[in-house]
Amino acid sequence: MNIIVCIKQVPGVTDVKINPETNTLIREGVSSIINPFDMYAIEEGLRIKEKFGGKVKVISLGPPQAINALREAVGMGADEAISLSDRAFAGSDSWATAYALALAIKKTGDFNIILCGKQAIDGDTGQVGPGIASQLGITQLTYVFKIVKLEPESGMITVERLLEEGREIVEAKLPVLLTVVKDINQPRGATLYHLRRAAKLLIPVWTAGDLPEADLSKLGLKGSPTQVIKISSPPKREGALDMIKADSIEQSAAILADKIIAEKIL
């Protein structure tokens, strides 16, 4: 099984706080992490490899420091890594990101399964996975939370997808692109052996020039159909916090119940 995992480096959310005055993000020190959903994708890739053999290749499009995310993935056990990094890619929206990643995946050669997280926690779009699948013309199975069956001989895969109403079991022919949700597995930590390998591994950095098929007008900011034109504060909620404090719990409960009933939302 040739497995490709697409990962994104995102701001480490745990140390983000909100400045109540300006309502903007405050970050104490700047750390970056692998998008948490992509951790599940890496883990699932490693599990498939352990069961069926093959290779796990991780790819990331991002600024130069995104190479650290790739080293982290290699530290978990990924075999190879490719960094897509070039000013020509900067400012890519989900369309241009998927376009560049799809071209890079094509260049890497044969693959059976592509894994992505269901979305990135900074952009929250969930559009890059489907975008890559469409660019490559392969089947996409999104929101996967379990691989039920994988048969390399017949080239079939069966997965469970997590949807609003429940779960859905879908069977598809390889190659496929899967986007995975949190519950699919428990990502492993790095091991000393793999960390040593990660430190030494030569990770190629591909620029736009390394993607000969690329239409340069479709890369980066200039190739992105969408454009952010305004940033604003979210609408402030009306009214301050009403802390209810009566003499007894029953009284507090009664006051709260009356206020909620008066909101006319029940």
Next chain:
Amino acid sequence: MPLLEVDKDKCIGCGGCVEACPLGALSLVDDMAVVNDKCTACGACLLACPVHALNLPDTRPRKSSENLAAYKGVWIWMEQFHGRTGSVSIEMLGQGRKLADTRKVALTACVLGHHVEHIAKEAISFGADRVFLADDESLADYTTAPYASTLISLIREYKPEIFLLGASARGRDLAGSVASVLYTGLTADCTGLEIDPENDLLLQTRPAFGGNIMATIICRDHRPQMATVRHRVFEMPVADDKRQGQVISIKAAMKPEQITARVIDSILEKDEVNLADARIIVAGGRGVGGPAGFETIHKLAVVLGGAVGSSRGAVDAGWISYAHQVGQTGRTVRPDLYIACGISGQIQHLAGMKTSKVIIAINKNPDAPIFNVAHYGIAGDLFQILPALTEQFRKKLRH
């Protein structure tokens, strides 16, 4: 060229942007903001600048607008599951009607499925002027390729200006595929859609960075302008069964033998877990203490006719299943009433629920961050407060 421009005449070196940048792309050098190549043009700094010294220049080449003029009309994809229309689709018909009226164009609904003629009628009653109906066995269960290819060929033929889908699992799956093939812009998870009176473009507003900022996005040079729309943001329109509209039957674009994915089975969750549709959610966190504690949560949810949610902490502890998880790695919800019990309110949880209409926080710690987003709060032991509250609602809602 850097993505962000700093106007050196305006910059006062206050450092607000440095703090606001989630990527560490800004620093102060000689009391002047300097941007490095970590910048992704996300725009988070623009709000923080008190003197408007920051600017994201538009470096794209402009394309001719001639071809764009050929695109007319507002389209909605009607999501359905086993013949039942998704409520987000109906909400979009309401908002789509307004957009179509502003642009003085028709509103079209796309109904795909098998035995779904009734949804075509429903769409017209809620505001559609025209329905494309693809009723075919190959569309009975949603899978990406047959749905996407049918919509893509329709869009290529009839050229809508705006195409909206629900930001549900299927909606996002489908929209990402369609926009990718058509090479057009797609904005995920919009909470605001308006027509810019100056240039007739669709202004698509969505929360970014866990809801801490709102970004307004346009798609200037590509059509259709596509967006997925968050559930329960736009008002449900009122049905008018007398409305007339045109139903055009179309063929599915793929033959059954071309389809490479097949739905074998569906396992439906109990109604109480359907957080996306729930108007009321009672959620428990670490403070609930264990699986048995969720019984107390459940009782209040039953009295209010609501669903049970949870924080990540409670799910990770194994007290309740992942389907209940609200927050960044769970579901984003926007109920009319969200009751957070024993949830401290980590930013990841708040990102998933803070746009709820009314939020009640019940927590032992009066300084817990959950109280910062709550409208009503009681500081105290949830095991005393919840039964009392359940009893009060039971009494007061009986009439």
